[in-house]
Amino acid sequence: xxxxxxxxxxxxxxxxxxxxxxxxxxxxxxxxxxxxxxxxxxxxxxxxxxxxxxxxxxxxxxxxxxxxxxxxxxxxxxxxxxxxxxxxxxxxxxxxxxxxxxxxxx
Numbered sequence: 001x002x003x004x005x006x007x008x009x010x011x012x013x014x015x016x017x018x019x020x021x022x023x024x025x026x027x028x029x030x031x032x033x034x035x036x037x038x039x040x041x042x043x044x045x046x047x048x049x050x051x052x053x054x055x056x057x058x059x060x061x062x063x064x065x066x067x068x069x070x071x072x073x074x075x076x077x078x079x080x081x082x083x084x085x086x087x088x089x090x091x092x093x094x095x096x097x098x099x100x101x102x103x104x105x106x
Contacts, residue, residue, distance in 0.1 A: 001100065002061060008097035009057055012049070015093055019086050021046040038076050045080035071101050 016022045031042035038048050060067055081087050
């Protein structure tokens, strides 16, 4: 399961890069202080994926910590990025990752 999680995270990053959503500069440090879900008040959805979600998931994997066994980020990404023409391409690795993590305890 951990290897599959890594593959889905790698695919998410590749997809974001292909769709020109991957940024070279992080948001301002203050953006990371948000206490709102998904840092909705300080980051765009793609910023949150790149700078918060993906690094946190990698940190859990690298430390051998338990992975979340219930996640629900798809509804947020679908709503926040509903105007993005390539949304379905972005959602594909997220759908796979969410299905994997929600299926079993990690």
